[in-house]
Amino acid sequence: MHVGLIGVGLMGHGIARNVLRRGGFALTFLDHPGNQPADEILGLGATPVKTPADVARVADVVILCVTGSPQVEAIVTGENGLICALKPGAVVVDCSTALPESTVAMGAAVEAAGAHYLDAPMTRTANHAHEGKLNLLVGGDAEVLEKVGPVLASFTEDVDHVGVLGDGHRLKLLHNFVSVGFMTLLAEAAAQAADAGINPEVFTDVLANGGGASAALNRLAPYITEGNRDGLPFFVANAQKDIDYYRAMSQAAGAQATIADGVSAAIAQVVEGGEGQAYVPELVRLFRKPAI
Structure with a gap:
């Protein structure tokens, strides 16, 4: 062929x-x-x-x-x-x-x-x-x-x-909602930990040995501990697009999307701030509070 x-x-x-x-x-x-x-x-x-x-x-x-x-x-x-x-x-x-x-x-x-x-x-x-x-x-x-x-x-x-036909994309949007949602939540937590001066390796170890163990942690940990974003070369703007597709699918189905709305709002702030071409792991940096 x-x-x-x-x-x-x-x-x-x-x-x-x-x-x-x-x-x-x-x-x-x-x-x-x-x-x-x-x-x-x-x-x-x-x-x-x-x-x-x-x-x-x-x-x-x-x-x-x-x-x-x-x-x-x-x-x-x-x-x-x-x-x-x-x-x-x-x-x-x-x-x-x-x-x-x-x-x-x-x-x-x-x-x-x-x-x-x-x-x-x-x-x-x-x-x-x-x-x-x-x-x-x-x-x-x-x-x-x-x-x-x-x-x-x-x-x-x-x-x-x-x-x-269509079920593949429906499942992909469900998958990406869970995946991007987990990573957005984790990035926000990692940003707060960094702002508080928590050792990043201690932070990731605590999560890995408890309820935070996940593929999301595995993908973001290199950035949290070493500043290496290359393990997940996925643009923040594309993550927002996928979440908003999920929200559109949910609206069409009459389904709840409360958490998806929150994830979208968090990512939208980054995109609107001109960082849409950052990789998703960089949300850890972009969610940190401004330096005084």
């Missing part, structure tokens, strides 16, 4: 290198200013093109790895979008974090064009993407998933079929 990729960012670059190196598939990708440097994947034989339609003309499987629903909608149904040129029976695999309602609508547009759609949002980090060890939460037809299984296997450790 010929693979197309749109979105060679922090996660997409890892997907690309493993599709080429581990999977041995031909790869065509959208040349875009938001991409990470493409030297490695070009050296492995990837081909850049100018529009989503150009990707669709050659690809049997098109992987989307972009910021959110507006970007996905523009890629699928916009000018020179995928539906202008999808091959019959091609499969679009949306690995972005998107709103379930939008996902269902994009799936209908792709099906009307004679192709198939899966939502397959990722869990884990950019480091896992680089190593080819992402996990995917896939919504959609099981037979379509089986068809693209070899491509997905090239950059994943685990692929879970979680339900119908």
Whole structure:
């Protein structure tokens, strides 16, 4: 199968290198200013093109790895979008974090064009993407998933079929609410501990040996103790976007979102203060009280 990729960012670059190196598939990708440097994947034989339609003309499987629903909608149904040129029976695999309602609508547009759609949002980090060890939460037809299984296997450790189209993104938003919520809470506590002069290693040890032990602590501890943010290269602005998608999903479902509202408000202060491109671990610093 010929693979197309749109979105060679922090996660997409890892997907690309493993599709080429581990999977041995031909790869065509959208040349875009938001991409990470493409030297490695070009050296492995990837081909850049100018529009989503150009990707669709050659690809049997098109992987989307972009910021959110507006970007996905523009890629699928916009000018020179995928539906202008999808091959019959091609499969679009949306690995972005998107709103379930939008996902269902994009799936209908792709099906009307004679192709198939899966939502397959990722869990884990950019480091896992680089190593080819992402996990995917896939919504959609099981037979379509089986068809693209070899491509997905090239950059994943685990692929879970979680339900119908849209269920993957619904579960990803639930996952990210819990994950980002935990990390935001932890960052606020770590900021107060630092303001009070608590030894950061003592702080993390107390949590790790008690009720604070968690993946969130594991990801933030290097920043709390050493100032190393690189274990979680996830922008604060993207964290806010994911929380606000969760809030929109909750509102549409008539569900409570009291805690999500608080998490969003805490992160929004940072983004509005011009720090949206900080990594999430840096919330520990950004939540500290101003120096007198």
